[in-house]
Amino acid sequence: MPEIEKIYKHIDEHFDDHIERIREYLRQPSISQTGEGMRETAEMTREYLKEMLGAESTIDSTSGYPVVFGELKSKTSNRWMFIYGMYDTQPVEPLNEWTSPPFEAKIIDNRIVARGAINSKGPFMATLNALQSILEVAGDLPFNLIFGVEGEEEQASIHLPEWAKKRESELKQCEAMGMWIPSQAFPGAPPALLLGLKGIVYMELECKTNPLDVHSSQANILPNPVWRLIWALNSMRGQDEVLIEGFYDNVEPPSPEDLELVDKYSELLVKAMTASYQVENYRGENSKAMARNLIFKPSPINIDGIISGWTGPGTKTITPAKATVKIDIRLVPNMTTSEVIDRVKTHLKKRGFEDIEVRVLGAYEWVKVSVKDKISQAAIKTFKDLNYEPVVMPMLPGSAPFYLFTKPPFNMKFIMSGPGHGGKAHAPNEYLMVDGIKDFEKYIVSFLYNYAET
Numbered sequence: 001m002p003e004i005e006k007i008y009k010h011i012d013e014h015f016d017d018h019i020e021r022i023r024e025y026l027r028q029p030s031i032s033q034t035g036e037g038m039r040e041t042a043e044m045t046r047e048y049l050k051e052m053l054g055a056e057s058t059i060d061s062t063s064g065y066p067v068v069f070g071e072l073k074s075k076t077s078n079r080w081m082f083i084y085g086m087y088d089t090q091p092v093e094p095l096n097e098w099t100s101p102p103f104e105a106k107i108i109d110n111r112i113v114a115r116g117a118i119n120s121k122g123p124f125m126a127t128l129n130a131l132q133s134i135l136e137v138a139g140d141l142p143f144n145l146i147f148g149v150e151g152e153e154e155q156a157s158i159h160l161p162e163w164a165k166k167r168e169s170e171l172k173q174c175e176a177m178g179m180w181i182p183s184q185a186f187p188g189a190p191p192a193l194l195l196g197l198k199g200i201v202y203m204e205l206e207c208k209t210n211p212l213d214v215h216s217s218q219a220n221i222l223p224n225p226v227w228r229l230i231w232a233l234n235s236m237r238g239q240d241e242v243l244i245e246g247f248y249d250n251v252e253p254p255s256p257e258d259l260e261l262v263d264k265y266s267e268l269l270v271k272a273m274t275a276s277y278q279v280e281n282y283r284g285e286n287s288k289a290m291a292r293n294l295i296f297k298p299s300p301i302n303i304d305g306i307i308s309g310w311t312g313p314g315t316k317t318i319t320p321a322k323a324t325v326k327i328d329i330r331l332v333p334n335m336t337t338s339e340v341i342d343r344v345k346t347h348l349k350k351r352g353f354e355d356i357e358v359r360v361l362g363a364y365e366w367v368k369v370s371v372k373d374k375i376s377q378a379a380i381k382t383f384k385d386l387n388y389e390p391v392v393m394p395m396l397p398g399s400a401p402f403y404l405f406t407k408p409p410f411n412m413k414f415i416m417s418g419p420g421h422g423g424k425a426h427a428p429n430e431y432l433m434v435d436g437i438k439d440f441e442k443y444i445v446s447f448l449y450n451y452a453e454t
Contacts, residue, residue: 025124055145088151123440160401201362233325259292378415379447381450
């Protein structure tokens with residue numbers, strides 16, 4: 001890699017410009033739940049691909065928000081890689097808990113504070129900074145690149161399959177996909193190589209018992225939809241286990257190799273997952289048991305929120321007409337989203353809850369790559385080149401739409417790693433640490449060259 005030190009030097013010399021470009025991208029709102037700034041951000045992303053990299057870029061329409069497509073050909077390589085990104089973010093509420101406006105991207109105590117800073121407009125722009133640095137120094141890339149930057153990741157990527165089908169011929173060229181993220185759980189922690197992601201099913205359960213809210217004096221003779229949902233949820237889950245028949249039938253036991261990795265880093269892993277949220281209250285006896293639970297078991301039906309009745313100031317005595325609960329279930333190998341959805345519906349019907357409607361709002365399958373794979377070994381070598389000793393994690397408890405590209409018809413290997421630190425994704429005061437971005441960009445550069453040599 002004769003150019004690598006020159007590229008590193010270029011990143012050092014242009015780092016202020018790189019930070020400003022990240023902040024520029026973060027100042028543009030892009031909230032997929034409300035639509036705020038989404039079209040503008042898609043256009044902005046397309047322009048970055050074109051102006052920074054010289055990529056052929058278009059805005060591909062879907063039945064939802066568009067996907068920004070880009071193609072960048074190497075002069076010397078016949079290998080292709082897919083770079084996944086997302087330009088949408090979560091809402092900013094509660095706004096009064098932010099220390100600075102969420103779309104001002106202020107630098108406070110060495111942190112860029114903004115919605116999307118870590119999840120994940122900040123890392124995506126840093127990725128483009130790294131690629132631009134390679135081009136400006138070496139004049140060419142070690143891979144041909146396809147870009148797909150979606151606007152619905154925070155909405156379960158519901159129209160990404162439609163886009164993947166549309167771009168099937170281009171995507172079939174790619175042997176691997178990359179999404180680089182700063183993976184240090186807190187400043188000074190070792191970075192992580194993430195070998196897998198859990199799947200997820202996100203569902204909405206709704207019970208409607210009457211056409212209108214009714215005066216609560218009639219409660220003795222009326223069904224209450226909130227209680228119906230409570231009883232239904234209680235039938236589905238105990239304190240720590242899911243009670244749905246057959247739920248655990250296809251759960252794959254962890255391999256001895258995976259158990260060894262998780263046990264080795266259990267304390268760090270538990271701290272890593274919750275460090276930026278100031279969590280002190282855990283469910284579990286010790287870090288080893290909690291880490292195994294977190295990584296190897298499906299989540300036991302998480303309640304995201306319940307909506308019903310009167311929750312405003314003062315009193316309003318009613319029996320509500322309708323109640324809705326949003327739940328999510330994280331899946332591990334070899335569970336499938338279709339089997340989990342079917343078992344939830346069957347369970348509710350068998351338990352007498354036919355009046356509860358089940359709506360699936362989003363679903364991702366799990367993904368996993370072996371630590372022995374060439375792409376994983378290239379990632380480990382890259383960390384060591386930059387003087388990091390990585391933590392190798394068999395699975396991340398979170399989820400992403402990578403399964404679309406790692407399973408047929410594309411069968412890509414995937415990489416998700418990088419040094420640097422950020423936190424409070426989905427929460428007020430989301431941030432990305434400035435002093436980790438330089439090594440993050442250098443990591444991407446070095447990884448591409450290391451992987452190209454395999």
